[in-house]
Amino acid sequence: MPDGLTLNKIIAQKGISIGEAARRVADLGWTPSYVQEAMTFPTDYKISKAPKDPMKQVLRSYFPMQEEKDNRVYGALDAALRGDMFRNVEPRWVEWMKLFLAIIPFPEISAARSMAMVGRLAPGDDLRTGFTMQMVDEFRHSTIQMNLKKWYMENYIDPAGFDITEAAFGKCYATSIGRQFGEAFVTGDAITAANIYLTVVAETAFTNTLFVAMPSEAARNGDYALPTVFLSVQSDESRHIGNGHSLLMSILNNPDNHQLLERDLKYAFWQNHAIVDAAIGTIIEYGTTNRDKNKESYAELWHRWIFEDYYRTYMLPLEKYGIKIHHDDVHEAFDRIVKKNYVHKVAQFFSAGWWANFWRIEAMTERDFEWFEHKYPGWYDEFGAWWENYAKLSKPGNPPITFVDTGYVYPHRCWSNLVPCLIREDIVVDEVDGEIFTYGHEVDRWTHKVAFQGEYQGRPTPAMGRFSGHREWESMYHGWDLADAIKDMGFVRPDGKTLIAQPHLSFEEKDMWTLDHVRGYEIKSPLITLRGMTPEQRDAHIAEYKKGFKVHKI
Template sequence: MAKKKKMGLKQKYALLTRGLDWETTYQPMDKVFPYDKFEGIKIKDWDAWEDPFRLTMDAYWKFQAEKERKLYAVIDSFSQNNGHLGLTDARYLSAVKLFLTGVSPLEYMAHRQFAHLGRHLRGAGPRVAAQMQSLDELRHAQTQIHTISHYNRYFDGFHDWQHMHDRVWYLSVPKSFFDDAASAGPFEFLTSISFSFEYVLTNLLFVPFMSGAAYNGDLATVTFGFSAQSDESRHMTLGLEVIKFMLEQDEGNVPIVQRWIDKWFWRGYRLLSLVGMMMDYMLPKKIMSWQEAWEMYFEEQGGALFEDLARYGIRPPKYHDVASKEKDRISHEVWAIFYQYTHAAGFHTWDVDEAHKAWLSEKYPNTFDKLYRPRLEMWKGMADAGNRFYNNALPQLCTTCQIPMGFTEPDDPSTICFRSSEYGGDTYHFCSDGCKDIFDHEPEKYVQSWLPVHQIYQGNCGGASVEDVLKWYHLNLGTDNMAYEGSPEQKLWSQWMAGRHPVAAE
C-alpha cells in the first residue's frame, strides 16, 4: 500500500504564512497598519520574507511543550532537593540577583513588544514569527520568576524585583535601554533587539554566563538559561533575516539600517559592560574572561557576520574599534562602580582574594597589575583597617546609557572619558562618543532621560537621605546591600557549609 507522503517543511510553512491575508477595503491598509511606514523603511514585497527555520504552529507547540517539561522537571527537582546548597559560594548569587532584577523584566517587556509587532507588521510571515517570539519571551519571564521564587526563600535581594527594576539606579540602565527600543518604530525595534542585541551581542550575555552558572552549581539558572537560549537561536535568526529583508527590499533602506546598527550596537555593548563585571568578578569559578568572550563572540563571529553583510553595503558598527580597545578594562571599571556603591545596591560586592587576583592578572596582562591591582589592594587595606570604602557622594551619569561615567578615554585607560553636547540651552554629559552621537541624533528623545541621580536631587525618590531613597527602592537595609563580608547572607552560608564539612578531628 502506498504510504501517503507527508507534507514537507517548505509546503507546511507556505500554507501557514501565505494567502491568508487580504487587502482591507472598509479601512485603508495604512490605517490598519499605522506603524510600519513612518520610519522610512520601504517594503515592496512582504512575501519575500521567509523564516529559515520554517517553524509552523504545530511544531512550535510540540517543541515548546517538550522544552517546558524538561525545564520544570529540573527546576522542581532543584527546589525539592535544596539545590542552592550545591552552589560554589553565596557570592555567586550577586550575579543572579543582577540578572533577575535587570534582565527578567526585559523578557516581559519583549513579550509585550513582540505581541505589538505580531499585530502591526503588514506581512503575515514576520507577524507569525513575532507572535511566536512574543510567546517565547513570556515563557522566559515566567521561568525566570519561578527561579527567583526558589532563591527568594533563602537569600536576600530577590523579594521585589519588578518594583526595583522601575526605581533602582543601576536598573535604570537595562530599563531605559529597552524603553528606548520599545518606543521606536517596529523596524528600529527589530534592529535593536532582534539583530543588534540577540544576534550580535546576546551570546555574550547568555552563553558564558549560563555556562558559568553550570560551573558554579546553579542548575536552576543554567536550565532556564539554556531553555531560553534554544529560543534565542530562533530569535537571532529572525534578527538576521529582518536585516537582510530590509536591505534587499530597497536601497534607500541601507543608510537607515546602518545608523540603527551603529546606535544599537553601542547601546547593547554599554549594557553588556555589566555582564563583563559579572563574568570577571562575580563567578567564584570562572569560564572565560570578558576579553576572551568579546574576542570569540564579537571579533570573530561578529567579524564573519559583518563581512557577510558587506555585500549589501553594510559596514561593521561605528565604534566597534573603541569597544575592542576597551576589552581589557570595562569589567574592572564597572566593578569599581559597584564596589563603592554597594551600599545602594540590592546585591553584595567583596574584596577580591589572591587567587582571583592572580586569575585577573593572567587574563589581563596589560592592565590588571598596573591599573587595577593597586586599587583593589588599597581598598582591601581600608577594609582591614575598619574603613571599607563606600563612596558617599552620588556619581555623574551618562545621559544616554545611564551608567555612572566611569569609562575611560579610548586611548588612555587612566583618564575618564568626558563628552558633552549643548541642546536647547542645556548641557548634556556622555561617557563616550558612541553615547554622544546617539543623543545628538535624537535629542528630543534623550532630554527625557530619567537619570536616577538627578531624580533624587529633584526630590522624586522618597527623600533626601540615602536611607530614604533605599527604602523607596524597597531595599532591606543592612541585609540586601553593603559588602558581602559581614552580611547576613555570608553568615547563613557559612553556617550551612560548616554543617556540611565538619572540621576534621586532630
C-alpha cells in the same frame, strides 16, 4: 516482521510537507478592503518586499516542542533541589542574580510587545508565524525567569533583594541601565527598535554572552539552575535571529533605507556593547569564585562571540549590500574591554556605590587578584588597592567607601546608555536643546545629539524616538542623606533597619550594616553640580576628570 518495516511505517499516513504547510498557513493573510489597518507604530523605513520565513515551522509542532523543553527545565530544577544544590552554591554568584534577574524579565516581555510592531509593518504574512512564535517565546522567557528568581528566593540562604525584585527594578540606578535596553526594543521608530536594536543586534550578537557565556560561569559556581533555564531560553533565540535577518533583508532591498540602517547599526551596536558588556562582563568576571586560568576571560569570550562570530560573519557581509559598517566602533568596543578595562571599571563602580544596591558584593581576594593579573596584565596596579580598601571598609562602623578619600572620583553618568562615564579620558560634554549633558564616549554623544532627533543628515526622521525621563539616577536624590535615599528606595530588610546590600558575604547579624551606619552622608548629582558651574569651571573640571585618578591604599 519484514526487514525495514517499523511501527512508524505501518501507522504513517500521507501528510503535507512542512514547506507546503507553511505556505498554506501564510496564505491565511489577505489585504483588507473594508477597513485598513492603521500604521500605529511609525517608522521612517520603507519596506515593500515581503520577508520570508526561514524556519518554516507551524504552531502545532511548536507548542509540543516548547512543552517538552519546559518539562526538562522544571525537571532539572526539581533535581537541583533534591541534589541539595544550594548547599554548595557560591553566594558570591547568586547575589548577582538579584540584579540580573531583576532586569531581564522586562526586556524579554518588551520583545514580545515588539512583535506587534514588526508584525504590523512587515508586508505579507509569510513571517507572521515567526513573529507569533517569538511573541510567545518572549512571554516564556519573561515568566520562566520570574519563576527562576522566585526559586532562588525560596531556597537560597539570603532572599533579601529577591523579595523586592520588581520594586527594586523600578528604583535602582543599575536596573535603569537595563531598562534603557528594554525600552529601546519598543519605543521610537518601530524598525530601529524592534528589528535593528532588538533582533539584528541584541539577539543575534549579545544573547551569546548573556545566555551562553553566563550560564557556563553559573555552572562553575555550583548553580545548575541558571544554565538549565537560560540555555533553554537561548534555544529559542535562533528563531528570533531568523526573524530579524529575514526582515533586515527586506529592508536592505530598498537603497533608500541604507542611510537609516547605517545609523541604527551604529547606535544599536554601541549601546548594546555599553550596556550588556557592563552588566554581563561584571557578573561573569566578578560574580565568580572560579579562577581556572584555562577558562576564557570575558574579553576572550567577547572576541569569540561578538568579534569573530557576529562582526565577521554577520555584520561584515552586509557591506556587499552597500551598507557602511562602522568597523572602528567594533574595534573600539573591543579595545575598551581589553585595553581600557571597561568591565573592571564597571565592577569598581558597582562596589563604590554598594549601599545603593539590592544585592551583596564581596571584596576580591588574593586568589582573584592572581587570576585578573593573569588575564588582564596590569590589573593589580590599577584595581588592587581599590579592592583591598573595599575589604578593609566592609564591616559596619567604617564609613562607606564612597565617602573615604581613596583617590576614587565618583563618575559622571552617560546620558545615552546610563552607565557612568568610567573611561575617564573618553568623557564628552555637549549641549542639546540648551542643556548640558555628559556622555561616556563620542558615539554616545552622537546617539543623543544626532541619531535620536527628528532629522538625520538632512533627512526628516519624524518616527525616531527621544530620550526622556529622569535619566540620571543621582539627580533623584541630589542633596539627600544616604540613609533616607536607601529607605525611600525600599532597600531595607524586614526589620526596618538592616540594609539589603552589604559589602561582604557574612551572614552574621553583627556584620550587617544598618541605616544608622550610613546616615550622615550626602548624595550629590554630578550632572546638577556640573550644570551649576561657570563655563570656565566646567572646562577645568572636565579636564581634571579626563586625567583620571589613582586609588591609594588607606
